[in-house]
Amino acid sequence: MxxxxxxxxxxxxxxxxxxxxxxxxxxxxxxxxxxxxxxxxxxxxxxxxxxxxxxxxxxxxxxxxxxxxxxxxxxxxxxxxxxxxxxxxxxxxxxxxxxxxxxxxxxxxxxxxxxxxxxxxGVLAVPLSAAPGRRFADVREEGGALHGRVTGVADAAAADVLLVPTAAGLFAVDVAQDGVTVTAQTSLDPTRPLATVTFDAARARALTSDTDLAVRMGLRAGAGLLASEQLGLAEWCLTETVRHTKERHQFNRPVGSFQALKHRLAQVWLEVVNTRAAARHAADALATGSDEPNLASALAQAYAAPVAVHAAEEALQLHGGIGMTWEHPLHLYLKRAKADSIAFGTAGRHREELAQMLDLQAP
Structure with missing residues (x-):
């Protein structure tokens, strides 16, 4: 076991x-x-x-x-x-x-x-919202040069090399050359910014002709391990909220002693514990192949994405007025959780994939 x-x-x-x-x-x-x-x-x-x-x-x-x-x-x-x-x-x-x-x-x-x-x-030049199994035709290859545009690429501004999927194969493109333009987009999450990448006869090096396999493996690992990032985010939100409700007093009592708040925090704790199990299962499946990695990654992302959003939303609400301010970091956690919830496919997309893998027919 x-x-x-x-x-x-x-x-x-x-x-x-x-x-x-x-x-x-x-x-x-x-x-x-x-x-x-x-x-x-x-x-x-x-x-x-x-x-x-x-x-x-x-x-x-x-x-x-x-x-x-x-x-x-x-x-x-x-x-x-x-x-x-x-x-x-x-x-x-x-x-x-x-x-x-x-x-x-x-x-x-x-x-x-x-x-x-x-x-x-290095950054895989696909939209952050791209799910494993999706095919890409945004960029075309002609005589060793690439033409086209990809939007919503996470961390493209920090990249030195872009891995670009085309119908002809996967290509490596150096960013610091003529023919490659990286334009920042307005991103919900400022800690993982998005950009539009444009290729205009950009020189490229061929890596493999099996584009689908390379992209699918990259996005599958991204989806499975993103659940661990979401776990860390949700744990921080829960820990900080418990600390705050112990220190914040109303009616000469810590607000954390009120039963309604206890119930809300207990629910978040249960969700975080279950997220840890799903995230660890996905990481182990990817590492050892002890279980179906595709299934484990889809399961982890289907569960972890809404939990991270819920934990961040509850943290913001239970921090009261200070949680709404720009000076408090909670808004960064909520923005990261919301952005992560559509990264590598939405929870709904992963549930659909799980249903197909397990042959669960809709009622």
Missing amino acids: TDLLYSEEEEALRSAVRGLLADHCDAATVLARCETDEPHDRELWKSLTDGMGLAGLLVPEELGGQGATHREAAVVLEELGRVVAPVPFLTSAVVATEALLVCDGEAAAELLTALASGRTV
């Missing part, structure tokens, strides 16, 4: 990541960065990658990575979710890396080594 409890190594990794984030990613820093034209925290990304090697967790050791599994990546995402860290770990170290791992050839291997170092950020 699969053990979904955290191992000693995973707990040690959590402690190290949490300590680094406590020093480099406090709420005031994230809030201040959201007011600038540079939402990505490149110094934090450097600390996570150069100091801890987290960009290469899923990359084999022979290619310069850590040779770890999705379980360790899930622990990192839990901690990044707790602070809504503005770094491209999910998009580069998970989605782009997972897509490259199914590509054969020297070009893919070289790119994996570059991503593992953290000095190169």
Whole structure:
């Protein structure tokens, strides 16, 4: 039977990541960065990658990575979710890396080594809302050059290399060249900004002809491990709300002693506990294949997405007036939860996929 409890190594990794984030990613820093034209925290990304090697967790050791599994990546995402860290770990170290791992050839291997170092950020050039299994025809390839446009690409502004799916295959495109334009879009979540990417005869390197497999693997890992980020976010919202309701007094009593609030917090706690089980199941399935990874990822995302939104909404409501202010970081958590709820497919889309996999007919 699969053990979904955290191992000693995973707990040690959590402690190290949490300590680094406590020093480099406090709420005031994230809030201040959201007011600038540079939402990505490149110094934090450097600390996570150069100091801890987290960009290469899923990359084999022979290619310069850590040779770890999705379980360790899930622990990192839990901690990044707790602070809504503005770094491209999910998009580069998970989605782009997972897509490259199914590509054969020297070009893919070289790119994996570059991503593992953290000095190169790779992003799969698909909309953030794209679900596993979706086909893409936004960009066409003509004579080794790409033409077309993709909207809603998460973390494209931080990318050095874009992995672009076309009907002819998956291609790698260097962003710093003529023919590639990245235009920022107005994003609900300022900690994971979106952009429109336009290709006008951009030079490209072929990675694989099996576009569907590479994109599906990348988005499947993204959906499954996104549940761990949502778990970390929901846990922070619950913990902070419990702390606040213990300290906030009305009628000479802590507001947390009122039964109506206890019931609401107890419901969030139950949802968070169940989210942890679903997220750990998905991470383990992706890591070991002990269960159907497609099913586990769809199940985790179908459950975790609405829980993260509910936890953030309850946190904002139960914080009262302070929760509504721009100075309090709660709005960042609500925006991340809402943006995550449509990332890699909505909960409804994943429920439909689950019904098809399990052959559950609509009544």
